Amino acid sequence: MNGALNAIVPMACVTAAGIAAMVAESFRDPGERMPIAGLGAVGLIGAAFATILLWNHNSSSFGLVSADNFGLFVTGTLIVLGLLSLAISGPTIERERLPGGEYYALMLFATAGMMLMATATDLLVIFLALEVMSLAVYVLTGIRRDSPASTEAAFKYFLLGAFSSAFFLYGIAFTYGLAGTTRLDKIGHFMAAQAMSPTLMQMLALGLLIVGFAFKVAAVPFHMWTPDAYEGAPPAVTAFMSTGVKAAAFAAFVRVFLSAFEPMRGNWSDVVWVLAAATMIVGTVAGVTQSSVKRMLAYSSIGHGGYLLVALVSGNEFGKGAVLFYLLTYAITNIGAFGVIALLDSADRPNDQVKDYAGLWNDHPVLAALMTIFLLSLGGFPPMAGFIAKWYVFSAAVRAGYTGLAIIGVLTSVISVFFYLRIVVQMYMTPSDVPAQFPAVPKVAAAALVVSAILIFYLGILPTRVLDLAAASISTIF
Amino acid sequence: MSFPILTSIVALPVVGAFLLLLVKGDEERSAPLVRNIALMVSVLVFAETLLLWARFNAASSDFQFVERHAWMPAFGIEYFVGVDGISLLLLVLTAFLTPLALLGSWESVHKQTKAFSIFVLLLESAMMGVFISLDLFLFYIFWDAMLVPMYFLIGIWGYDRRIYASIKFMLYTMAGSVLMLLAILGLAYLHYTATGGYSFDLLKLYDLQIDLHLQFWFFLAFALAFAIKVPLFPFHTWLPDAHVEAPTAGSVILAGVMLKMGTYGLVRFAFPLFPEAAAYFAPALAVLAVVGIIYGALVAMVQPDMKKLVAYSSVSHLGFVVLGITAMNTQGVSGAVYQMLSHGISTGGLFLIVGMLSDRRHTRQIVEYGGLKKITPHLVAAFLIITLASIGLPGLNGFVGEFLILLGAFRWDPRLAAFAATGVILSATYMLWMFQRVNYGPVTNEKNATLSDLQPREWVVIVPVIAVAVLMGVLPNLFLRPIEPSVERMLNHYHQAVATRVQANRERPASDAPLARRRQP
Numbered sequence: 001m002n003g004a005l006n007a008i009v010p011m012a013c014v015t016a017a018g019i020a021a022m023v024a025e026s027f028r029d030p031g032e033r034m035p036i037a038g039l040g041a042v043g044l045i046g047a048a049f050a051t052i053l054l055w056n057h058n059s060s061s062f063g064l065v066s067a068d069n070f071g072l073f074v075t076g077t078l079i080v081l082g083l084l085s086l087a088i089s090g091p092t093i094e095r096e097r098l099p100g101g102e103y104y105a106l107m108l109f110a111t112a113g114m115m116l117m118a119t120a121t122d123l124l125v126i127f128l129a130l131e132v133m134s135l136a137v138y139v140l141t142g143i144r145r146d147s148p149a150s151t152e153a154a155f156k157y158f159l160l161g162a163f164s165s166a167f168f169l170y171g172i173a174f175t176y177g178l179a180g181t182t183r184l185d186k187i188g189h190f191m192a193a194q195a196m197s198p199t200l201m202q203m204l205a206l207g208l209l210i211v212g213f214a215f216k217v218a219a220v221p222f223h224m225w226t227p228d229a230y231e232g233a234p235p236a237v238t239a240f241m242s243t244g245v246k247a248a249a250f251a252a253f254v255r256v257f258l259s260a261f262e263p264m265r266g267n268w269s270d271v272v273w274v275l276a277a278a279t280m281i282v283g284t285v286a287g288v289t290q291s292s293v294k295r296m297l298a299y300s301s302i303g304h305g306g307y308l309l310v311a312l313v314s315g316n317e318f319g320k321g322a323v324l325f326y327l328l329t330y331a332i333t334n335i336g337a338f339g340v341i342a343l344l345d346s347a348d349r350p351n352d353q354v355k356d357y358a359g360l361w362n363d364h365p366v367l368a369a370l371m372t373i374f375l376l377s378l379g380g381f382p383p384m385a386g387f388i389a390k391w392y393v394f395s396a397a398v399r400a401g402y403t404g405l406a407i408i409g410v411l412t413s414v415i416s417v418f419f420y421l422r423i424v425v426q427m428y429m430t431p432s433d434v435p436a437q438f439p440a441v442p443k444v445a446a447a448a449l450v451v452s453a454i455l456i457f458y459l460g461i462l463p464t465r466v467l468d469l470a471a472a473s474i475s476t477i478f
Numbered sequence: 479m480s481f482p483i484l485t486s487i488v489a490l491p492v493v494g495a496f497l498l499l500l501v502k503g504d505e506e507r508s509a510p511l512v513r514n515i516a517l518m519v520s521v522l523v524f525a526e527t528l529l530l531w532a533r534f535n536a537a538s539s540d541f542q543f544v545e546r547h548a549w550m551p552a553f554g555i556e557y558f559v560g561v562d563g564i565s566l567l568l569l570v571l572t573a574f575l576t577p578l579a580l581l582g583s584w585e586s587v588h589k590q591t592k593a594f595s596i597f598v599l600l601l602e603s604a605m606m607g608v609f610i611s612l613d614l615f616l617f618y619i620f621w622d623a624m625l626v627p628m629y630f631l632i633g634i635w636g637y638d639r640r641i642y643a644s645i646k647f648m649l650y651t652m653a654g655s656v657l658m659l660l661a662i663l664g665l666a667y668l669h670y671t672a673t674g675g676y677s678f679d680l681l682k683l684y685d686l687q688i689d690l691h692l693q694f695w696f697f698l699a700f701a702l703a704f705a706i707k708v709p710l711f712p713f714h715t716w717l718p719d720a721h722v723e724a725p726t727a728g729s730v731i732l733a734g735v736m737l738k739m740g741t742y743g744l745v746r747f748a749f750p751l752f753p754e755a756a757a758y759f760a761p762a763l764a765v766l767a768v769v770g771i772i773y774g775a776l777v778a779m780v781q782p783d784m785k786k787l788v789a790y791s792s793v794s795h796l797g798f799v800v801l802g803i804t805a806m807n808t809q810g811v812s813g814a815v816y817q818m819l820s821h822g823i824s825t826g827g828l829f830l831i832v833g834m835l836s837d838r839r840h841t842r843q844i845v846e847y848g849g850l851k852k853i854t855p856h857l858v859a860a861f862l863i864i865t866l867a868s869i870g871l872p873g874l875n876g877f878v879g880e881f882l883i884l885l886g887a888f889r890w891d892p893r894l895a896a897f898a899a900t901g902v903i904l905s906a907t908y909m910l911w912m913f914q915r916v917n918y919g920p921v922t923n924e925k926n927a928t929l930s931d932l933q934p935r936e937w938v939v940i941v942p943v944i945a946v947a948v949l950m951g952v953l954p955n956l957f958l959r960p961i962e963p964s965v966e967r968m969l970n971h972y973h974q975a976v977a978t979r980v981q982a983n984r985e986r987p988a989s990d991a992p993l994a995r996r997r998q999p
Binding site: 391 | 640649660664
């Protein structure tokens with residue numbers, strides 16, 4: 001034992017918890033209540049300890065998985081959002097009569113896949129992680145088996161996801177054909193040698209990988225699956241996948257493009273620039289026209305993907321740090337917003353239209369206040385975390401000389417405020433015409449949302465420590 | 479280490495807001511307690527600002543009561559606050575108007591009193607934060623944070639079209655300010671390229687040599703944000719909506735303090751940071767200001783709604799302030815700062831009076847009134863004094879500022895002063911005409927016959943306003959003394975920067991002119 005396995009300890013903890021959840025489910029009598037979510041929480045907390053212990057050690061397993069600070073920062077983000085997702089899932093499972101063990105097991109497996117994706121340093125392992133994550137999330141999307149909308153969403157998501165995986169795999173194949181390896185560091189050396197006059201094969205490999213990643217991070221024009229999948233899935237699952245999948249995919253995107261393909265920056269930066277601009281614009285403009293809150297937030301998260309792409313294409317120290325900080329704040333905020341949706345969702349009334357939120361302030365003042373905090377943070381208002389995150393992204397863009405992107409970014413964030421405010425208007429300023437039917441709020445879930453809100457203020461007012469962590473994380477690998 | 483008085487001033491309302499969160503109970507029982515706590519907190523803040531004024535060294539032009547702590551050291555962001563003569567009095571004005579705004583809506587706010595008081599206190603805190611920030615990042619945080627409570631105040635407690643007005647207010651002001659955020663980032667980056675370290679420290683950025691081409695862009699970004707806030711013609715369209723729909727407290731704070739943020743921003747940031755660009759654009763801004771003065775006055779004249787009339791009169795009065803600033807001489811800028819305070823007092827007072835009338839009759843239409851003089855003599859007397867103050871009658875506050883501004887403008891360009899002076903006459907026309915229609919003549923509407931005169935609470939609200947209006951008219955030096963050294967320092971810096979690079983100034987604008995025209999409306 002010389003620590004060769006150290007780097008995979010966090011995901012091993014989570015996987016073990018997932019297996020335990022499955023076993024527990026098989027021993028559960030129908031109708032019996034079991035604290036399966038607690039098992040998951042134990043696994044995640046174990047993973048958190050492992051992450052803290054691994055910090056700064058830069059350990060690597062088999063040369064395929066590297067627990068460097070960058071990967072660990074994303075792992076930490078995933079642990080936080082895993083815990084929050086577990087906490088807000090309870091009411092959904094109860095109400096929809098979902099099989100709890102399977103649900104939690106899938107969520108944990110998906111989390112393990114995401115962690116692997118964030119720490120993998122080999123294209124094939126990234127692909128493996130992508131599939132582990134994606135398969136679990138496809139099933140979670142369709143877990144309401146008797147709901148046509150859920151099934152349709154899962155099917156769409158699966159087909160397009162499989163399609164994009166094929167692109168990604170094709171890209172890996174071309175890269176392997178060129179460089180003779182799938183290890184990122186070796187690919188980096190090869191690309192550096194060839195960067196001056198890239199061959200057609202190189203460009204093909206690059207293009208296919210971009211398409212594969214763009215699907216996963218829901219960049220325009222590869223975003224079509226997102227609104228349907230987010231709308232059809234149970235809201236707790238949407239909370240989880242809108243944040244986790246994005247975080248993991250962006251971590252891998254950054255790692256592959258800012259290390260292995262960094263020498264070819266001149267060939268991909270323009271493409272990513274266009275993707276970023278299109279994603280910000282389409283995400284926000286389409287969000288304005290939505291009447292369903294879930295779809296609105298789906299477009300909003302597409303838009304936020306655009307800001308992350310801005311940070312990615314900026315590529316400087318600030319950009320890399322901004323990706324990490326943005327992912328963390330976006331994950332906490334979005335999970336909070338979808339968490340509120342999940343709590344308001346009741347079996348006989350989905351409460352999904354914007355107008356269903358009328359009068360929420362009178363019935364659930366705390367939930368309304370929390371939702372407001374999440375929405376304002378998404379809109380980028382100080383002193384919430386969203387402001388610091390956006391500021392970080394725009395500083396990166398200004399520093400890299402992408403002033404145009406920064407201008408598009410700030411203007412789209414003003415437009416996005418319009419649709420976030422539509423929900424606020426309903427909650428505070430419109431009396432409800434029908435008697436409100438909001439379900440009671442379970443304590444654990446409410447506590448999770450309060451914790452998210454506190455984190456948002458913490459990251460918005462005293463971000464120094466986390467900013468420094470993010471900055472320290474990027475210096476280890478790039 | 480001395481007591482951090484500025485931080486305590488900004489933090490106190492937030493603490494008060496948290497205190498209010500703890501008050502439990504239904505609306506009926508908790509409302510009086512909530513109102514009293516909020517009022518006490520705001521009075522305490524006012525007392526603290528008076529203490530600050532008393533301890534302020536008026537002879538010095540430096541920033542005083544400075545507090546400085548590292549906040550995000552990796553990015554050169556600091557918690558850096560301080561006041562000079564310009565911001566000191568605006569701080570006092572904010573703290574003066576907030577308790578009055580709370581008292582003024584004592585009986586007109588019936589629902590969710592707790593949330594209302596919390597938002598007013600948070601707003602006060604953010605506004606004072608804007609005035610004391612000497613770090614651009616900190617400034618921007620307060621600047622943006624201020625929008626949220628105001629949005630809720632208009633949107634929840636406003637009148638019929640409140641939702642439209644609140645969203646318009648929010649989007650307009652945000653659209654203006656986000657480009658300023660980019661300019662701030664650009665400035666910090668320039669500081670990095672010049673010195674190797676990021677900084678948002680205003681005093682360091684003042685000394686930065688900025689390429690003329692960039693100055694133009696940065697100045698336009700800053701000026702757009704401030705022009706929307708002022709609001710300078712033609713960026714004023716959000717103002718009448720916001721004012722008319724806002725509750726009394728919202729209008730008082732909006733007109734009394736928030737509009738000054740725009741002009742304060744021009745004095746503190748846009749002009750001294752980018753002197754050459756400012757010198758280049760000053761004539762254009764001055765023309766817009768004069769257009770605003772006349773346009774605002776003419777539109778005010780035909781308004782059937784008292785609140786809308788006062789709102790347009792603000793467009794006109796703030797035009798004077800901008801004109802004074804663009805003149806960039808001692809009289810003009812001192813007069814502009816003085817007029818900011820004075821406009822806060824007189825327009826705040828007008829909105830309070832209109833609020834009192836509207837509490838009684840639930841309408842703000844001028845035709846609904848008439849002959850009030852016989853029914854509510856005290857109220858009408860107060861109304862008259864504040865109307866005259868707003869017009870600029872010598873001996874009251876409005877005169878000093880307008881006189882100094884016109885003097886400054888005349889020294890710069892007599893034509894501008896000549897046109898602007900018509901605004902003084904026009905303001906007498908629309909204000910007195912409104913006053914006449916509301917208060918004189920026979921009582922045409924019998925609903926007015928039973929209106930009650932000033933309540934004790936309303937005496938408490940209106941007497942301080944009148945007292946300050948008289949004080950500012952009779953003893954202007956009391957207020958000008960702290961203002962002038964700071965204004966002088968700013969002007970020295972500005973003229974030096976313009977003079978040293980006057981040659982470059984002469985050559986470059988030719989090539990930059992098309993760019994500048996494109997952004998001009």
